[in-house]
Each structure stands twice: as structure tokens, then as C-alpha cells.
Amino acid sequence: MIARIARTGLLLAALAAAGCTESSYTDFAPKANKSLPPKVIAEMNAKGMKRNSPVLARIFKEEGKLEVWKQKTNGRYDIIASYDICKYSGKLGPKFIEGDRQAPEGFYTVRPAHMNPNSSYHLSFNIGYPNTYDRAHGRTGTNLMVHGGCSSSGCYSMTDEQIEQIYAFARDSFAGGQTEFQIQAFPFRMTAANMARYRNDPNYEFWKNLKEGYDHFEITKVPPKVDVCEKRYVFNRIPEGAAAFSPTGACPVSTQPEPLVSAYQTYQKTYEAAFASAVDAKATATKPSIKGIKEAKIVQDWTHRRARGERISIEPPSLEDDGTVVATSRMGRIDSPAGRRMAAAEAEAEAKKKAEEEKLAAKKRAEEEKAAALAAAQERKEATAAQASVVAQQPEATASTDAVAAPPAEEQKSGLLSSVRKRIGNIFGS
Template sequence: MIARTLRAGLLIAALGVAGCTESTLNVAGGGANAQLPQRIVKEMRAKGMSRSSPILARVFKEENKLEIWKQKTNGRYDMIASYDICKMSGKLGPKFIEGDRQSPEGFYTVRPGQMNPNSQFHLAFNIGYPNAYDRAHGRTGSNLMVHGACSSSGCFSMNDAQITEIYAFARDSFRGGQTEFQVQSFPFRMTAANMARYRNDPNYKFWEMLKEGYDHFEISKVPPKVDVCEKRYVFNRIAPGAAFSPAGACPASTMPDQLATAYQTYRSTYDAAFSKAVSSSSVATKASITGLTEAKLVSDWTTRRARGERVSMQPPSMAHDGTVSVTSRMGRIDSPAGRRMAAVDAEKAAKERAAEQKRLAKQREEEAKQLAASRAAEEKAAAEQAAQVPSAEPAPAAASPATAQAAPAQQPEEKTGILGGMRKRLTNIFGS
């Protein structure tokens, strides 16, 4: 069997918002020592596998499958079990940062120290993210596992019966002398048809790199030797006297002749199938992460949600053209932090309602005062207008008949003056 040299990521005991958090205080539920079912034991014998022979795990995210492969007596591996993944968060594409809810893609290594029989998710093992490739690209995250309980925030979550079997496969292989086993995580089965479907995806270059390791396993049915140099994966390379540095230049290396020849033949067949698939592919693709920008949006959502803040029920999503969509339905996680935040919000809302009621009462009081003042002004204006209108003079009273007889007739002023003058001259002439 070709040696495998990937180093596992350091286990982090602190709780992480990105991955499935663990507690080491829980008591094992008894599943850690469960034996494999007899139907599987019987099938292993039929395929030339021993109970303690080495294993390999493969994950296909689009197909929602986790497979266990086991070494046969001829040194090659064959699939012994396939499980439907119960729950997996995120989209197709790699994990970028803590909190982006992405499950990793790449080649990872599990050692005995990464097995957790006391998991709060029934049973679990840490897949070793971030690996050398992830660290070379500055990617972050912790506690990325395969576990039970069917609950995921970036992990591959199985139901309890499934993880009991998967855990037993790993435990028995370690007891048989295997020091580490490989977990290969892919976005989908990397066939020509699937690669053609996703040829325009922003993650395509990354997936092409993973495909070389996928192809090596398909050809040899032996886990590939995995190294990282120049910030990229390299597979089954031999560099005598030199070391592979994840961020450094790749040393001069060779591939075993037999594998190199088989790989070139395999690629020729693949290239022809790919060209044909490009012209005939009609199957829709699934959503994939657009890159670090979207990862940061989701990570911020995860952090605020973990604080108990009221956020959209689903994390934001970015399309390949850069547009961001957020669901309108809001809520918060049911947790101590969420309940504290809900209490704070309720108190704040109560204060706002009281302040609004006080404001409305004051507004109504001011409106009543303004109305009263307006009415008083109108009444005053009406009174002043009425006082300025003059009253009509009364007609003279009609004289009584007696008064009319007693009163001498009033002569006009001009006629009375002429007669008086003539009387005066006659008197002077003739005497009185």
C-alpha cells in the first residue's frame, strides 16, 4: 500500500461556531464498542477482507453519500458500505473560514487521537481540517467531523446507527495496525459528465486539482500519497532526498512509471468523454459557494446567530454574478444566548411602546389646546364683527289730530319774510 503523508489538523478543544462543537465531559453511550453486523462481516469474507484490514472513507456531497472502502488481501481496496448522509450544511465547494457552514473538500487524514467515543453527537471522529493545503491558503475552521445525531453546521452528520457502523470500521482497522486512514471529500463523483456540467463553476479549477487524486484512486484502487507544494495538491510524487513544503516550490519529483502510463491512458479516455459530455449535458447543477466573499457573509450571519441576535432563518446566499439574496423570514436560535437577546428585545420594545403612548397622549393634549384656542379666537372675531355693523334710525311718530290743529301752520322761510316786510312799510305809512 502506498504510504500517506498528510498531517491531520490540530484538534481544538474550545467551542467553535463553524463546526460541530464537542464536549469531552459526556459519557460514552455504549456504541463505541459495538460490533459490525454479521451481514457486513460475511460480505467482507466474501471479498477477501479481514475485520481489521485498513479502510478508506470517500464523501460525495452532491450524491449525499459516504462510502467505506476496505483493503483486500491483494492490497487493493473495494467498497464495503455506502451510507446516505443524514445532514450536511453549506453548498458545493471548499470550506474557507470559520463559520461559513461549508463542509470541507479535499484529502484528509484521521488518526486514533481524532476518534471521540464520548461525543455529544453519539460517536464522532475529526476529519483533520484544516490540512496542509487549507493552512497554506489561510483557511480556518475547527471541529469538522463525521458524527451521529443528524445535526450539522459544516460536518458530515449521520444517524446514530450509521455512525456506529462507521466508527466500528475505523476502530477495528486501528486495532489491526492501521495508523491513519484517508478521508477523500469531493463535490460529486468526478466523472466526465459531471465535470462537464460544472465546467463554468467558479470552483472548477480547484475541482480539477482534486480530480487528479480521484483519478489515481480510480486507476489503482489504492489511496494516493498526498503532498502539498506551491499551495496545491500533488499526488503519488516521489522526491528522493527532498521535502514537500506547502507554500514552497515543488521539488523535482517523479511518478511511478506504471501509474504514469495508466494515468495517461485514463486521461485520454476521459478527455474524449468530456468533449462528448460538453455537447450533450443537460442535467442541472447544484448551488456552489462563490468564494471567500460569500464565506464571510455566511460567517458573519453565523456569529450573530450564535450571539442570539435576530437574523434571517437561512444564511445569505451569493449568486455567481455577485448578487446577494437573504430570506425575509427572521428568527433566532433557541439557546441561552437567544433567550437572553429575546428578553432584551422584549424590554426594549416595552419601553418603546410606553414612550410612544406618552408621545401620543401629549400630542392629543396639544391638539385639544389648539382646538380650544381656535374656537375662542373664532368667537372673539365674530363678536368684534357684530359690534362694527350700525343700527337703523327710528321713524318719527305720527302727530295726533289735536296736535295738528293746535300747531300753527309753518310757512316757508322765504314767504314769511316778504309778507313781514310789506306789513312793516304799511304801518310806517298809515300808522298801526
């Protein structure tokens, strides 16, 4: 009990030094104080976990999963909950600059001051971007969170029910004395098969660096100690003497625990064999990934134009492998005077285009009708000429007929005269 009180006192002192109070993560909001479901508590007990023991979160973009891991009584961590990420924005790959709408990838630290029980997204906590690695690379961005509301523009968004449970895990661990917990955000589960699938991706070298920390956790089931030197993550390394890690400077001479070194070497041999097999195997299709700072700047420009209220494509543009920029033809909302002016100009141009098309269509119809009328007139003219020709030939045909019929008539007249003469002769006895 005394130890518990002392631990709580140290926690409160740390919070005060950070510029916040315990209300930063407990507050008086009922949604921030909901207990974990009895089923989860029962599973924790079965796995040898205490309700207030430390936690860790892992995120996998491609699989769309957020996992909560919790420390057991033996010091190693085990998974206690897995949630489907409701939505995250951007593509696979790290966040580069403010406005690129990328959800971060890397190793981040969440402290009590990052917890927000009064978030407009139900509940939320800031993941701590940019971290030391991000700053060493000149990366920018603010307010990158895990939150509720199922709406994202660079964050990892959950349902309200999910964020209540995730928030409760973090809240209980802070109450138990954990001063910070680690979030490991990956593009995908860093298996040999997945690494082989993405071996030609422009982000591959960065992902190989993340995989070192991924492997350390897979081997030890303990959150790795994370440092940065030479603009790279280094894990579980202990500098010799008074040396220290400089994010942009040369890495100091350092060591790792011998059991870890041995276990890592064995792990790598197995991985390399699996990777070689995966390269030769038929792989499933990859998902889109951001193509570096160039694409980040293109999306950033889209974000700034959207913020100004300009009427732009409903989705951010993408940079293709051949360097072309592709954007959907669907336009977004109009929510400012500038946007309305743009919409009006577009509508005027569209109306002008439509009127021109209708004018051309009408002209074409008129030409077709004229051609049809000329064709009909020509047909009538030809028909009239043919009829006249027939009429002109009819008298000749009649005369010829009469000429042929005449002899029989003359013959009839001659026969009649002969009959008359014969009768007169009979009268006068001659």
C-alpha cells in the first residue's frame, strides 16, 4: 500500500511537471472513466495480467488493425485486444509534412499529457508525432492522434466504443505507475512474405529499419529501447561510457545484451530463408504507398487549397510511378466565397461549352435536313422525267395499234357492199 501511494505521488509530480494534472487522462467525463468489459478483465486474469500493468499498442495499416498488448507477471507482454481500424487517411508509408494527410509510421511515445478526454472525436490521445527520428529528417505535422468518430485526415480513427476501451487500457496503466507507453506503427506485419512483396517500394529502406524494432519485440515480447543516430532508429543499444545518441550525428560505440544478439542472429537466418522463398513465390498485390516528399507536397497543396475553400477534387491527387499526377474528376464541396466563385466560373464555362455543343449540333442537323431535302427533290425530278417519257411514247403506240386493226375493218366494209350489190341484182333479175 505504501509503495502504491508513493508510486501515485511520483506520477502526479511528473504530470505537474509536464504542465497538466491527473484530469488530463481521467477528468470527469463519464466516457473517459468507463471500465473495461468483464470479459476482457477475465482474459487478463487468465493470462496473468494485472488491471494496472503496463501496455503497448501496435498498428498495422495494410491489415487495418490496432493491437493492445499488456505486460504479464513474468515481465513479457501478450496481446489482450485487437481492433479493426475504422479509418486512416493516406497510403502506406511515413508522414513527411504537415498537410500530406499521411498517418505516421514509426515508434512513438504516449504520455498522460497526450490523453484528451474532452476530444471532439469522443476520446483521443496524441501519439507523439513528430518524434526524434521525424525531426532528424525535417518532417512536420501536429495533432496526429488515435481517436474516435471514425473520421481521419492523418490520424488513426476508431469507433467510439473501441476508443473507450483503448483509452481505458492506457488510463489504467497510467494509474498503475506507467509513465509512458509505446506505439509501434507499421505499414503491414513485417513478415518475410510481406517484405518480399514490397521489396521494390520506394519506402523499403525505411521499412527495413522499422523491421529491426519489430523483430526485437517479436523475439523478446518486451518494448524495445528506441534511440536515433545517423538519422536511423537503433534498438536496445547501450552506449559505452558517457557517450550519447545524436539523432543526426554518428552512432556512438554501443553494445547489446549477448542473449539478444544471439537470438536476433538465429531469427535473421530463419527470416532470410523465408524471404528468399517468398521472392520466388507468387505474391498477392501490394497496396498504394506514398512516393516520397514529392507526392507529399502535391497532397499538401491540395490540403491548403481545400482549407482556403477552393473547389477541388473530392480526394487528394496521387503521384504515379511514371511521374504523372492523377486526380479524380469528382469535385468537393463549396464552403467559402472563393469556392463559390470558382464554382460559378466553372458553371459559366460549362454552360458556354454546352451552348457551343448545342449550336454545332443544330448546325449539323440543319445541314443533314438540307441534304435530305435536296435528295428528295432530285428523286422527285427524276420521277417526273420518267413519267413524262412514258406519256410521250403513248400516241405512237395507239397509232400502231390502229394500223394493225385497220385491215379487218376494211374487209368488213367490202363484204357489206358485196352483199348489197347481190341483193339489188336479185331484184332486177341480174
